[in-house]
Amino acid sequence: MDINEILNERKKWFEWKNIKPIKEALNKFEVKNAKYQLNDIIEIKTDEKLMPKIKDLALMLKPWRKGPFKINNLFIDSEWRSYIKWNSLKPHLKLENKDVLDVGGNNGYYAFRMLEMNPKSIEVFDPSPLFNLQFEFINKFIKSNIEYKLLGVEHIPYYPKKFDVIFCMGVLYHRRDPVEMLKWLKEGLKKGGEVILDTLIIEGNEEVALSPMRYAKMKNVYFIPTLKTLYNWIKRANFSEIEFIGKRYTTTNEQRKTEWIEGESLENFLNKDETKTIEGYEPPLRCYLRLRY
Ligand SMILES: C[S@@+](CC[C@H](N)C(=O)[O-])C[C@H]1O[C@@H](n2cnc3c(N)ncnc32)[C@H](O)[C@@H]1O
Numbered sequence: 001m002d003i004n005e006i007l008n009e010r011k012k013w014f015e016w017k018n019i020k021p022i023k024e025a026l027n028k029f030e031v032k033n034a035k036y037q038l039n040d041i042i043e044i045k046t047d048e049k050l051m052p053k054i055k056d057l058a059l060m061l062k063p064w065r066k067g068p069f070k071i072n073n074l075f076i077d078s079e080w081r082s083y084i085k086w087n088s089l090k091p092h093l094k095l096e097n098k099d100v101l102d103v104g105g106n107n108g109y110y111a112f113r114m115l116e117m118n119p120k121s122i123e124v125f126d127p128s129p130l131f132n133l134q135f136e137f138i139n140k141f142i143k144s145n146i147e148y149k150l151l152g153v154e155h156i157p158y159y160p161k162k163f164d165v166i167f168c169m170g171v172l173y174h175r176r177d178p179v180e181m182l183k184w185l186k187e188g189l190k191k192g193g194e195v196i197l198d199t200l201i202i203e204g205n206e207e208v209a210l211s212p213m214r215y216a217k218m219k220n221v222y223f224i225p226t227l228k229t230l231y232n233w234i235k236r237a238n239f240s241e242i243e244f245i246g247k248r249y250t251t252t253n254e255q256r257k258t259e260w261i262e263g264e265s266l267e268n269f270l271n272k273d274e275t276k277t278i279e280g281y282e283p284p285l286r287c288y289l290r291l292r293y
Contacts, residue, residue, distance in 0.1 A: 001158040003151070010150040013129045022060045022133050026140075029053060034141035038116050040083035042109065044071045044141045061134050063261035066109040069138060077258040079265055082109045084254045085169065089196065089288060092245050095119040098164035101188065103153050104171035107134035111146050123161075125151040153181055156188035163188055169198035173221050182237030186293055195239075195291040200224045201247065202282050207232060216269035216277045216284060227287060234291055245288035 014023045034046040046054075054071055058064075067078030086109075095117035102111050105124035108131075114122055124135065127150050135148045151159070153171055166188050175181045185195045202210050202224050209225035225233065227244075234242055250266065251274065257265040269278055277283055 001155070003155060003158055003160070006151065006155065007149060010127075010129075013150060016129065019129045019133070022057075022130075025057060025060060026133055026136055029057060029137075029140060031140045034143075036142050038113055040068075040081075040087070041075075042067070042069045042112055042138070044069065044138075046072060046141060048072060057137055061130070061137055063263075064107070064134065065131075065261065066106045067260075069109075071141070077260055078109075079258055079261045080255050081253070083113075085198065085286075086110055086113050088246055088248060089198075092288075092290065093117065093165075093196070095165060099161065099190070100165045100167070101125065101156075101163045102167040102169075103156065103185075103188075104168060105148075107131045108138065108146060108148060110167065110169070111135075112138065112142060112144065115142075115144055115146075119165075122146045123163075124148045125153070125155065127152045153184055156184045159188065162190040162193070164190055164193045165196065166193070167196045167198075169196070172197065172199040173215075173224055176222050178223055178225075179233045179236045182234055182239070182291075185291075186237055186239060189293070193292075195289075196245075197289045197291060198286055199230070201227050201230060201285055201287045203285065204228075210281060212279065212281060214279055215281060216266070216279075217264070218269075230287070230289075234289075239291040239293045241290075241292040243290040243292075245290060247285060247287040250284040250286060 031046060034044055037043045051072055055074055058076055064076050064078040066080050066082045067076050069076040095114055098119045100119045100122045103125045105111055105126050108124050111122050111124045132148055132150055166185055168185055172178050204226040206226055207228050209223040209229050211223050215221040231242055252267050255266040270283055274283055
């Protein structure tokens with residue numbers, strides 16, 4: 001697999017008819033002076049005269065799943081309060097001087113938050129041209145040297161660079177072959193490197209996984225394992241060390257409908273008291289793990 005060939009081929013994705021007008025508008029947009037703060041809300045201060053253009057661009061870039069961001073007084077209140085996950089992980093991370101990859105990194109919200117930990121390099125892989133453009137938009141202000149690539153987790157084994165830390169959050173349950181995916185992550189690590197994994201699990205001590213046709217209205221969720229099963233998959237992928245960081249239910253405080261997304265959100269995917277998904281399954285429970293080999 002030739003990664004450069006894939007990246008070249010994927011440049012054409014910016015010609016898609018829903019993407020091209022946004023790309024063109026963004027290419028014409030320049031920011032000279034901006035300041036930013038990497039708080040839970042990534043806050044940017046810039047020339048007030050740019051605000052009409054900024055608002056137009058931000059609206060063109062909808063839906064905003066991850067965030068939030070604030071540009072002067074424009075609050076991009078994304079569907080997810082992504083800082084809740086970030087704050088759960090942050091005390092467990094050491095990224096200084098590390099080569100870091102966030103695979104499935106969406107618009108780079110977490111990658112931007114990583115900047116304050118002074119890693120040596122940060123790359124984001126995500127095969128979504130829209131989320132890539134959201135990243136480019138925010139990075140017009142921040143001007144970081146984060147590299148965003150339209151690649152997926154399946155490209156990691158063929159990618160020439162290896163990483164000290166690979167974040168893989170919210171991706172595993174979308175894969176048909178979770179063990180194979182975990183092997184790809186391992187292949188992306190330098191010796192002594194680690195994976196920070198965030199994925200859905202179900203409660204229970206059995207070695208089983210839920211395999212629903214739809215889960216919380218998502219059609220692309222293949223397997224949701226118990227922790228025991230997840231550990232078995234991880235061992236099959238030849239990781240030798242698993243550190244349990246924590247687990248947490250997703251609530252409508254973290255994921256909810258805002259004006260920055262179209263359509264529904266978690267409140268429509270759960271029953272009224274948030275004790276079951278709309279399909280009658282356990283509500284979304286995530287665990288965070290650190291994996292080494
Ligand atoms: C559920 S979101 C998780 C986003 C973010 N990592 C988080 O934890 O909040 C899944 C992300 O995976 C991306 N994605 C889709 N196909 C992928 C692939 N083959 N490899 C990696 N990421 C992929 C989507 O574009 C989306 O941004």
